[in-house]
Amino acid sequence: xxxxxxxxxxxxxxxxxxxPIEQCEAQNSLSWNENRKLTWNDxxxxxxxxxxxxxxxxxxxxxxxxxxxxxxxxxxxYCHFIxxxxxxxxxxxxxxxxxxxxxHFDLAEIYARKLKAAFREYAKxxxxxxxxxxxxxxxxxxxxxxxxxMQERYDHQTRHGLNKKQQAEWNEKIKEALIQN
Numbered sequence: 758x759x760x761x762x763x764x765x766x767x768x769x770x771x772x773x774x775x776x777p778i779e780q781c782e783a784q785n786s787l788s789w790n791e792n793r794k795l796t797w798n799d800x801x802x803x804x805x806x807x808x809x810x811x812x813x814x815x816x817x818x819x820x821x822x823x824x825x826x827x828x829x830x831x832x833x834x835y836c837h838f839i840x841x842x843x844x845x846x847x848x849x850x851x852x853x854x855x856x857x858x859x860x861h862f863d864l865a866e867i868y869a870r871k872l873k874a875a876f877r878e879y880a881k882x883x884x885x886x887x888x889x890x891x892x893x894x895x896x897x898x899x900x901x902x903x904x905x906x907m908q909e910r911y912d913h914q915t916r917h918g919l920n921k922k923q924q925a926e927w928n929e930k931i932k933e934a935l936i937q938n
Contacts, residue, residue, distance in 0.1 A: 786818065786837035789866040791935070795838060795859045802844040810917065812849025815861040816842035819869045819904065821876070821897065823889075830884060832876040832893075836869035838862050856928070857918035863931050864911060868904035870938040875900060 787799060800813065807814065816839040823832045845854070875896050884892065915924045 785841050786839055789836040789838070789862060789869070795855060795862060797845055797850055797855060799838060799840050800843045800845045800858075801840040802842050804844040804846040810919075811846075813845040813854050813858050814843055815858040817862055817865040819865055819872065819901065821872065821893070823876075823893065825886060825889065828886075830876075830880045830889065832873065832880070834869050834873040834876065836862075836866045854918060857915070857924065860911065860928060860931050861908060863935060864907055865904060867931070867934045867938055868900055868907070871903070872897060872900040874938075 785801075787793070787795075795815075802814075802816075804814075818837045818839055819835070820837070821832055821834045823830055843858075845858075876893065879892060879896060911927055914920070915927055918924050
């Protein structure tokens, strides 16, 4: 599992679970919001582990809940930043590193949107009530794996943000993907 991610699946068979942004902030997580960027105050964990060159870690959660109503399914997909598992070392506390970490969170949101689209497609093409949990878990795992690979590619190509040219290119790619998805 990529060190920048924490896998979590939340499946509720009885009702939708919705986290208002204010409620998430009061707790330990922060919902992705285009008008609310990460700040260093959101990184609550004490820096630990990783490679010596690692100066920050963003932990996020992509999850879903669903409710079946007759032959219809309602799905809620979310992307949360996990405050008490995200950290920064003192030498990494600058705007450039914060932007790199924000892009990890933005990438997670892109894949949360892809997950929502995949679930919508699944529901549109007819679902089997008998296999809905299994099917949704399979879809989730496929999208999660894609997200993990993209996060790794992002860190590899930018060298964890050290390659400023690649970082600038990724910033644009991520910005465009957020607009398109």
